[in-house]
Amino acid sequence: MHLNFRADDEDVAIEVQPDGCDWRLKIDGQEVPLEAVPDRNGAWLVETHQGRRRLWVAVRGDERLIFCDGKVHTLLLPDPEHADEAEQTQGGPNMVADMPGKVVQVQVAVGQAVAAGEVMLILESMKMETELVAAVAGTVETIHVQDGQIVSQGDALVDLSESPAATA
Amino acid sequence: MSTDLPTETERPISRVLVANRGEIAVRVIRACRELGIGTVAVCSEVDRDALHTRLADQSVVIGPAAPGESYLRADRILEVARETDADAVHPGYGFLAENAAFARACRQAGLVFIGPSPEVIEQMGEKTAARAIMEKAGVPVVPGALLPEPNSDGQFPAEAVQAVCAEVGYPLMVKAAFGGGGKGMRLVESPEAVLAACEGAAREALGAFGNGTVYIEKFIARPRHVEFQIFGDRHGNHVHLCERECSIQRRHQKIIEESPSPAMTPQLRERMGAAAVAAAAAVDYEGAGTVEFLLSQEGEFYFLEMNTRLQVEHPVTELVTGTDLVRTQIRVAEGRPLPWRQDEIRTRGHAIECRLYAEDPENGFMPSLGTILVLNEPAGPGVRVDSGVRQGDEVSMYYDPMIAKLSLHGDDRHAAIDRAVAALKSYAVLGVTTNVEYLIAILQNAVFQSGELHTGFLAEEMPSWHSEREADADLALAVGAVAEYARLQRGGPASNDAAASAEKHTPWGSLGRFRLYGLG
The missing domain is CATH 3.40.50.20 (Rossmann fold)
Incomplete structure (x- = not known):
């Protein structure tokens, strides 16, 4: 995958290729191997020559905030192409609340196979019920909410694992 | 009554x-x-x-x-x-x-x-009255004097002011009688500047506190701020729980506090402690309070003011004395006697408190507002976090930017500093800018580590501080790229709601990602 960032007022082009727990990165054409695994709560564990280090990453709009040993680094996503790409993936397998509301009914169970367009959940917002449907075909992996729960905009609702055919 | x-x-x-x-x-x-x-x-x-x-x-x-x-x-x-x-x-x-x-x-x-009685709050809130009470109780006060009243245009009688100031001696401080927090305060080096300083301080004090009364005090060069925790009950008992050094201040705002003070000796503690207890007894103080002193380079101490409340920095006292000040406040308010006699109070080891502010040290310490997207509070032996926020909370413009206090206890000052640095390095706050890196820089400063502190430390040692984030910029970039890849693969929210992606996907999100990589 190709990513573009703006860090310290400079544009950086990065190629990211996963390889198990290792990553093959090409930063501005230079090969950079990285051994990194995600930990909970936005944290990443990275093996460096100084030993294992723990960093935290957060998303704020088109900024990526990274905490490393007390210092905070900010990366910007300047590229509109990238934004398009991100836009597409938002319609991807995982469902998040588009607006605050109340979960009226979860209509799927963990492990259940769903077809694209199948209703997974009914959300009540501003006194209107909305049926939320699966964006792609897949299997229900995690349900983050239960009937009657109040959710905020952006809250995760249901995670799907896409059918193998659809996996990148 | x-x-x-x-x-x-x-x-x-x-x-x-x-x-x-x-x-x-x-x-x-x-x-x-x-x-x-x-x-x-x-x-x-x-x-x-x-x-x-x-x-x-x-x-x-x-x-x-x-x-x-x-x-x-x-x-x-x-x-x-x-x-x-x-x-x-x-x-x-x-x-x-x-x-x-x-x-x-x-x-x-x-x-x-x-807390204490309204009468005591009133007396101690009026700085000049407090000074007079302390002087009478034999507590040393900074030499100073009240100024003659200004006229209706805010102009002070020049000759009378010059006479009073000459008697106290230069350099001197002009201070608001009803103030605090550095407002209505001016340093005056020479007689020529004194009138303008008085008028300015009076104007500022009037605006900030609704009362423009000002007084002057001899200026103590490079003093330490050393305060004593005191406690009184309804049964006539008054004790002190040793000192806290709070010299690391920015514009009179404390940032790092510790106990014991690196300058303390058993003899000095004896004398200052006795003065603090005398101050408490002079007003028959009930509950938790603090007697603030300036400690000069020569080892002379002067009463500064008495705070009739629990202090922000009370945890360092709790850590080194093994007490619970809030619990004791409640017990004393119920009318119970103090749980300790003076000779039972001792300190063990060293404690340091770091105040986490949601502000930007690289940008004039401007308050930083927004949503806390990621919050990882440090933990471990000797690590105490007093926090008012949790992940997902909004830091709003309406209140004090201090979001949490990190207090560390170690066997000695070096151990406490090491513990503080390590804890801060894992105190991840993302979404609002904080002073975490600035705090680390203070703790790692050679003068700070030597213990040679004074209230001008920050202004002198760190006049314009800048992050040294270049050091890890490459690592941060690489991890940022990998995390972005994982996020896009996962199909997380594209933008502007990381609270959801950071919090709500835990722990299942990360497990999911893990597996995804396994599949390659």
Whole structure:
């Protein structure tokens, strides 16, 4: 995958290729191997020559905030192409609340196979019920909410694992 | 004093209204819970979901965000106390904590105000009256004098002022009699500048405190700020719980505090402690209080002021003395005697407190507002976090930017500093800018580590500080890229709601990602 960032007022082009727990990165054409695994709560564990280090990453709009040993680094996503790409993936397998509301009914169970367009959940917002449907075909992996729960905009609702055919 | 309450007998408290917010409200609520005492939180509209409202047994919204319409509304708070059947009020620090009228109103409403009497709050709030009381009690005060009154145009009588100032000697400080926090304060080096400084300080004091009375004090060069924790009960007992050094200040705002003071010797502690206890006894002080001193390079100390409340930095005292000051405040307010005699109070090891501010040290310490997207609080032996926020919380413009306090206890000062640095390096706060890296820089400064502190330390040692984030920029970039790849693969929210992606996907999100990589 190709990513573009703006860090310290400079544009950086990065190629990211996963390889198990290792990553093959090409930063501005230079090969950079990285051994990194995600930990909970936005944290990443990275093996460096100084030993294992723990960093935290957060998303704020088109900024990526990274905490490393007390210092905070900010990366910007300047590229509109990238934004398009991100836009597409938002319609991807995982469902998040588009607006605050109340979960009226979860209509799927963990492990259940769903077809694209199948209703997974009914959300009540501003006194209107909305049926939320699966964006792609897949299997229900995690349900983050239960009937009657109040959710905020952006809250995760249901995670799907896409059918193998659809996996990148 | 007209009151129907029995003041000499014990009266158990059953429900405390906590008239505050943030970490101190949380601290008080925890102490009450441990004692089996019920709690009522009050909050403003923007604090509806704040941590303190969730920990209390019940919470009541008392008004809009602006403090003047909520946390400072004594009438509303008393109304809530009545409606919720609270029998005591804990004011925390700030807001109404040193408001004598509020303490008096509590008493008149039949509520126990957890703090000293309104009379003592009044006396100590008026700096010149406090000075006079302390002088009389034999507590050393900075040589100084009241200034003659200005005329209606705010101009001071030049000759009279010059005479008074010449007597005290230069350099000197002009200070607001009813002030605090550095407002209405001017340093004057020579007689030519004194009139303008007095007028300026009086103007500032009038604007900030509603009273333009100013006085002058001899300026003590490069002093340490050393304060003593004192405690009194209704039975005539007064003790001190040793000192805290709070010399690391920026514009009179404390940032790092520690106990013991690196300058302390047993002899000096004996003398300063005795003065602090004398100060407490002079006003028959009840509850927790602090006697602030300036300690000169020559080892002379001078009474600065008395704070009639629990201090922000009380944890360092708790850590080195092994006490619980909030619990004791409540017990004393119930009429019980102090749990310790002076000869039972000792310090062990060294404690340091770092105040986490949501502000940008690289940008004039501007408050930083926004949502806390990621919050990782450090933990471990000797690590204490007093926090008023949790992940997902909003830091709003209405309140003090201090979001948490990190307090460390170690065998000695070096161990405490090492512990502080390590803890701060894992105190991840993303979404609002904080002073975490700045705190680390202070702790790693050679002069700080030497213990040669004075209140001008920050201005002298770190006049313009800049992050050294270039050091790890490549690592951060690489991890940022990998995390972005994982996020896009996962199909997380594309933008502007990382709170959801950071919090709501935990722990399942990360497990999912893990597996995804395995599949390649």
